[in-house]
Amino acid sequence: MVQNQRISIDGKPTYRLGGWKTSLGIRLLLFILLGLVFYAALANRVIPQTYDIQPGAASDKTILATKQIENAIGTQKAKEEAARRVQPVYSILSMKNESLVDAIFQKLRQINADNELSTADKVNVFRSVFPTIYSDHAQQLYNAIRISDPGNDGLLNEVKTALADQQYRIPEEVYFRFPRLTKEDLDAMEPVAKDIVGRMMNDQLPNAQPARTKVAELVNSSSLTKNTSREIVQELARFVITPNKFPNQKATDEARAAARDGTKPVYINKGDVLVHKGDVVTEDMYKQLKTMDLLKEKVNYWPQVGLALMCALFVLGLYMFVRQSEQPIRTHNLQLLMLVLIYVLNVMGMKIVGLGQMMDYANIGYLAPVAMGTMLIAILVGMPLAFASSMLFAVLASIIYNVKGDALFDFRYGLLALVVCMTSVFAIQRANQRSSILKAGIMVSLAGAVTIVSLTFLDNVYTRNEILLSFGFTVASGLLTTVLVIGLMPFFEISFGILSPLKLVELSNPNHPLLRKLLTETPGTYHHSVMVGNLSEAAAESVGANGLLCRVGSYYHDIGKTKRPSYFIENQIGMGNPHDQIEPDLSKSIIIAHARDGVEMLKEHNIPKPIRDIAEQHHGTTLLKFFYFKAKKLQEEGAEPIPEEEYRYPGPKAQSKEAAIIGIADGVEAAVRSLRSPSIEQIDTMVRKIIKERLDDGQFNECDLTLKELDTIAKTLNEALLGIFHSRIEYPADAPAKGEGKEATQA
Template sequence: MRPGGWKTSFGIRLLLFVLLGLLFYIAVDSRVIPQTFNVQLGAVSEKTIYATEQYQNAIETEKVKEEAARRVQPVYSILSMKNEQLVEAIIAKLRQINADDQLAAADKVNVFRSVFPTMYNDHAEMLYGSIKSSDPANEPLLNEVKAALRDQQYRIPEEVYFKLPRLSKEDLDAMEPVAIDVVGRLMSDQLLNAQTARARVAELVNTSTLTKNTTREMVQEIARFVITPNKFANQKGTEEERAKARENTKPVYINKGDVLIHKGELVTEETYERLKAMDLLKEKVSYLPQLGLIVLSGLLVLSLFMFIRQSEQPIRTGNVQLLMLVLIYVLNVAGMKIVALGQNLEYSNIGYLAPVALGAMLITILIGMPIALISSVIFAILASIIYNQGSVSLFDFRYGLPALVVCLTSIFAIQRAHQRASILKAGIMVSLFGSITIVALIFLDNIYSRTEIILAFAFSVSSGLLTAVLVIGLMPFFEVAFGILSPLKLVELSNPNHPLLRKLLTETPGTYHHSVMVGNLSEAAAESVGANGLLCRVGSYYHDIGKTKRPSYFIENQTNIENPHDSIEPSLSKSIIVAHARDGVEMLKEHNMPKPIRDIAEQHHGTTLLKFFYFKAKKLQQEGEEPIPEEEYRYPGPKAQSKEAAIIGIADGVEAAVRSLRNPSIEQIDTMVRKIIKERLDDGQFNECDLTLKDLETIAKTLNETLLGIFHSRIEYPADTPAASTDAKEAKQA
């Protein structure tokens, strides 16, 4: 194991990434790889088996459809028979035959016997032709009409044929309108059976204008002969309606979580087929889903690894931060899985309640925004699988898209948060944008009921608030367990009412003012090179807290008193000055201050040389004595291990040096800043942090600009040249 123990161990790092992959696999394996059972047809089931997803019960669905089809009433077609035309044709034929004097009465009787059926058949054929032309494909209706006209044809009594030749032209003229009227009136009704209409013929004829018994009798017989059914069973139409009824019948579903078979119950063929259709039988083992899930988990881990590799945060090499990331993933996935249990209770939209943004928000605050962005994508993918219900594809965008939106919203809402209240505001933003996304999806889908819409909206709003509550509750745990200095914690530590800062202000006001000035300088310098400006500012407040043990030995606190160092040995002065770093670390530990703050207090001087006391000691050294080694008058270190500690060290030296100048000029400030940076660079004080020469140049410029603002009213501007005069005017205007 490399120096640094498990915190930098490659083996531990590899193990953590493997655990992440295992977490992804476990999170979705129940959705991708359903449980199977060893069930035999005709045997007794050893377990109670539940439906793993919503499944259409084909047998019950078919029964319901057939029942709906049976309830459909037969469809009838009402045809226009045009029987009045047949009446006119019969009366015309009677006129023609009766007017023929060459035919004997007996011959006329024989003609009538053949004419009436022929005319009936001709009229029927004409009707068949019209049916064929209007609906050629409806052969069943045509057959139904033929059968009805054939079976319900009226048979004229034999004696009627002997009476027909006796009818005169006047009789036929009187009979025709009455016969047409009677037939028209009776055929206006829907007649499935012609006999019902024929029974009313006598009543209508007897109330007509006809006075002769013979004509009334002949009209009755002609009307009965002409009347036919006009309502026919339409088999094709009936089948179409039954087909529509089957089609409109909703399928019968077995819902997720319903019992398919109870323990000890006999496995019937229907149950066996149902289990087979839901892929719950161990008929053949396929490892392809497992392989696919392993590959998917590996891809998710690889994508996360690549983002971590490109990150400039400590997680790039530190296992502590990686362990914290794994723990955040575990908490987020656990929350998602717990909420998913509600889907088995028929709350299909409960997935919107999941605090998916919890992980994204914690990662943004504790680790960094880039890792939070890729994590948001991963959380969205997991949500689209975990909450998938009945979707054809593996991923259900109805949950994946809202999860991505709330995660991204939480990142941008919380990235610059410096107060705990900001977390609650971010939670409200999550609720708002999550609800908007869900409403948009509902409008697009347009299949939700009002109850489902209300529940989805309520779940979404609750999710944002639940996320905020969880983040606020979990933040102290991560800050203490992992020694994390979040922006929120830093802001709390910068409160002037903190006991150490109050002690610094009341006992060493000079040091307090110095620390505030160093904080302003270091924050600006840190932000110019991408370091943590807030950490520099707060760390500066505490970097000289050790001076409170012997405040009078430090020049900024020596107001109207003699300098005690003038009367003591240089070695003792050195010990007192050097001790303030060690004393500060001890005081910070006593108040449980985070390690980054303690490190700044310990490292801000590095191993620099106390030149004044070193040269004083050399001056007091007697001739012949061994030379005093520089190491005795150096700070014990360690050297700055981070950009922030190095920047505070520079700002500390610059502030003290510039403060010693009575009326500093721009050139003096610039010379002083660059001299201090160069001396520390030449002394190797930046060898153990990752500040580059370019960073040092940027820091120098930023410190000059900041000091220019601080000492604006005191800076003397050279007036020897017009150019210098112009520069002075511009600076004053700024």
């Protein structure tokens, strides 16, 4: 890379690598580097690792699931287990055995009333009629089942088998007692028999025998008085009582099928172990690995392409945001390099914390100091970029800490990261001392804790220990963020020459050795510097420049005057002006030297470069008019004209808005101070005159101040000066002051 020569303030040439800080190629390389950082950070979460493994071989490593898929084997086992837990289904049938009682008593009346039949004939008829009545009643039941539940042959066969196997056989001696029953006996017996049968058949009877054993007790407690009637009713009731609860295989199969269908699929979740190290890979394991594209024989490049496109979108969005920024990072590659480094450190911190999730600490992601990056960006670069980075860090966190589920993002970590990052930006935006970072960290902890509690309650699946653990991690995250930001701030400030607001506030402390030296040895210059700081800060803020930098830079801009304080008009209190006794050329050298001396003193005390630049550039290449014209006046007749360049400051001209504004405020303060009783018109005329002279002299050619901004600066300086000199202002009717400019030229 080419070297550019530059003449320093002491006249010696210096060399520096030229162009890289604004090189478009370097800029593109930095953005590409940032994209690679994103890709590397997300690759292990998005792109599945593939393995060279075969069925029957032992795995040399533990293989985890990369996405959520259904476990077919596990699902089938769960279905079979659900079906196994289903109890057999029984059908409770309405047997209508009361009608069987009616039919039996009807036959008893009919046969006993037939006087042509002998007792022996009646007994024979009863032996054949009772089974027939039972069979007819059963056949009616079978027909009802065929109609109500067609195709359920299983139930029908169960009923047939049960009725056949459990049919009660009336003792032989009872048949000989049937013919002796009178009509009155039958009329008394029938309601008792019906009542007993009805009461027994109201129960669920898979087996009729237990119910039949209870009949004797019920008969004995009935209204029947004859022993014969009781014995016969007891036998008839036992004969009529049948089972009414039958196994229904068809309904059982349907219930088990419903249980299988209602079983939720068993999933292999992302992060679950598919194969443990040392396990022999079975065919089922091999199929699962193949389904998840974890085998090298089936390489899938689409995830790589998708991740590359996503990272490109991240970088493109950041590039467009930086391009539209009004901060120096828009064109300054050094600041862009710092931004990339902040991203790298933040992502590294997130990844390091993410390692804890592999050790079964799922909630450890809440400990990640995600807000560290946004806080550093807010302090060192600017608020707008910090807000944009907050959204990007939230997306990264939702991917990096997503360890379960089939989704690419875990919204819990994304939401938490967004909340803490945004909170850190709002909390740090007015930071003016190191303790402000601690306060911002506490705000981050509180905001994160509230978010975690909210998410935990919404999830509705939590334990007290889980809440306390998540809460503790989140609070610790805010404190860890504070420690890291405070620790990294000096590194960035020194390495990249960044003057953060916190550093500027520290440098503005009156106890700083240089400011104490300025106050004790040159009180006039100290007062002048404070006044310039007030004026330049107001002017800078009116045009969007760094007001705090202007104030602090003003405090140090004339520090070189402490080398020879008596040669500057503001320090000549109660003493003569030594310039009256020396040649103008020597006076010029002494006056010009204060800029060079100031830069050297600032270097010795490790004052950051932006402030050194202000001390070096605030006079630019302006002409020391007083001594130039004094030299011309003393010049002998006929001598060669004195070149103006010999009485100009060596520069360089102001390279920034802040340096130019301080130069204007420096000249304006000295000029207005030289007026005995300044009026409003005199102040306005003096301010605009100084700005115009510097503009015509080309002092603003190397900074980006516009004419509109110069007009705004003039108005702001007028307002500030009116506030400072209000007690000494003469109104238009008063006489103008005399002797303007002499002291100003010597400052």
